[in-house]
Amino acid sequence: MTPSNVKKLVAYFNQFERFSIAVSGGIDSMILAYIANRFSKAKVKVVHAFSPAVPEAALQRVKAHAKRYQWDVQIVNAREFADPNYINNPLNRCYFCKSNLYTRIAECSQGVIFSGTNLDDLSDYRPGLEAAKEQNVKHPYVEVGIDKVGIYEIADHFGLAELHALPAQPCLASRVETGIKINAGDLGFINKIEEKTRLLLPKQKNIRCRITLKGAFLEVDKLPESRLFDELSNVLGQMCEQEGHIFSGIRTYQKGSAFINGVAHV
Template structure:
């Protein structure tokens, strides 16, 4: 990664956001959308608002982090409370679920934010690296004319983290997150009860100090994924027994550790 290139791209990003005018940034609290907010903050822009959708798919810890970061940057932050999803194309969890979910969420931003706050467009944090992965949701963004300036400018994830770290933002090394529905295998129904179990299990493990956690939901079985470097922690002291007891209390009958560790896009 070339620091000079990263700063040049950040300058281009600020100029792009400045030229867009009144915009809503879809803010998940992740590093990519945080860089968009940082550019808007550096511009001294009052034309940009951060928008986060609070739904059962979105972990509470991520919602709280998003609110803290928006406050740190002194930008207006709108939280939309999303009613439960009802579209069977989402709840039946097909492989294209993310497409239908993104369409519903970004349409809700347009419906509830554009008229109320005078915004005319939505920005999202898709970056250049995302182009190399299969992301059905990107089709929805294109259909709804959502702008992705990080992708267009060519920002990589490493460059995003470099700029945030250089500016002293506390979340620069935050692990990637994803919606809770990704823990449920395709073809298995998504229900509020399953999502609540997954979130409670992950909250427990995060509180134990794990940085990257996924609890994959396989009916009665919880399959825990942590980074390969953190797997050994389960074999120290009583953590394995404590975790089994806690997750069984949440509602799982069996608790397992994935020996390969955390992997994206499973």
């Protein structure tokens, strides 16, 4: 039996003859693309914007699913690194990122643009939503009342185990403390640290490497036992030294939406 959430989404999609979906490679937008392509009557285009702020794994995931399910996919350059407002990393950096993203998608799309924003996102500090509003981007999950739990339920129903297993994965730039300029080298370093940590701590869901004025921190859901803690600290300390960063330690993951008053929340 088709879940009621899926029926609501399909009914919403079918109001449109054609639309594009901004797909980051995370579970929210990937599930949106899966349902739209499988069940809606509309002509659907999937658009993924590559950028130093997006892990290579996300791009490969989008390509793999597009091939498997025969999606009409287009890969574009987000070009946010050409925007000094983004590079300067103010508190509302996400606004400039999304402004560039939706402008690029609009250049190659026909019809309305959809995002994977869900109900839970509305309770967080997300300046990118203002950019979406300015460019008339719509949020199907919000329109039909679906939160993060509902998205995971859809993934589970259709047996999309790979997507169901994905943790929340904001862009890599969200790991850089407000006011520290964004550069591609730092984002690549962040990705390396997080990938290495996943190999050593495969059961940890949320893993973040934070670049702060006090150095680079690793955040995980639960601190590992002492032997593994020391091993991980040594490995990451060496990686930081090789990349010219100060390793400032491992601490417990904090959830939220931005660096505010020196505290990381994404």
